[in-house]
Amino acid sequence: MSADTKRRLFLKGSLAAGTVGVAVGAGLLTPQTVLGAWSEAAFTAKEVPAALNALLGSDTTEHSDGIEIKAPDIAENGAVVPVTVSTSMEGVESIALIADKNPVPLVASYDLGAGALPFVSTRIKMGKTGDVVAVVKAGGKLYSNRKGVKVTIGGCGG
Amino acid sequence: MASIKLRAKEKDGEVTLKALVSHPMETGARKDSKTGELVPAHFIQEVICKAKDQTVLTAYWSGGVSKNPYLSFKFTGAAKGDTVELSWVDNKGEKDSASATID
Secondary structure (H helix, E strand, O other): OOHHHHHHHHHHHHHHOOOHHHHHHOOOOOHHHOOOOOOHHHHHOOOHHHHHHHHHOOOOOEEOOOEEEEOOOEEOOOOOEEEEEEEOOOOEEEEEEEEOOOOOOEEEEEEEOOOEEEEEEEEEOOOOOEEEEEEEEEOOEEEEEEEEEEEOOOOOOO | OOOEEEEEEEEOOEEEEEEEEOOOOEOOOOEOOOOOOEOOOEOEEEEEEEEOOEEEEEEEEOOOEOOOOEEEEEEEOOOOOOEEEEEEEEOOOOEEEEEEEOO
16 A cells, blocks of 8 residues: 555545544645635636645546536537536535636536435536536545537637 | 526426526626726625525536526435525625425
């Protein structure tokens, strides 16, 4: 077992025990990753990894074809791009939506509560042609998939 | 302020909730076409959906969600006649909520 996995286990353990403060104190987690509030750091981050770190505590995601992203191949109006994310995975805790070329890439994050099925649909803005990335947290792990969307008229103003 | 249109439909044990909120969703990066001034950020940050007083979904948004946001999701554990409630708070502290009965 590598030191890194040990650390992860330690983190998980301390979270499970409810002593989040230990992890925060150790400087491994920023306060924003302690769930339950709108994360300023994540929603103002200009880069995808920084946003993921602030939102989910890690930017390491495993590609999964089990995540289905429905979005148009070509969006004529980047101000309104319908995106639907669904997956057949079990134990989904949250779904994050990212438009990787936007000035602020993290668009939305959904925390699934009791009974919620892993399915969300929203309309997002896309500044220019890029990928829509869905990051699904399931069983404590992060999975992602992406879909390219060609934008003919950008929707982020300016 | 009735800013929310909310519908919930139950079929085969699955409830599909659809919501449409009237909100400008300004990112803070857009310039006013007349004055050239930046339009201040004004967007919904948090949306909470409850069914039978239990939170089923919490959405955190940036200004990257389209103007007059649409949200749809599915959940189980509720039946026709149960109440669903949706509430939002934006970055200026404005808020609204609405409830509907599952059809």
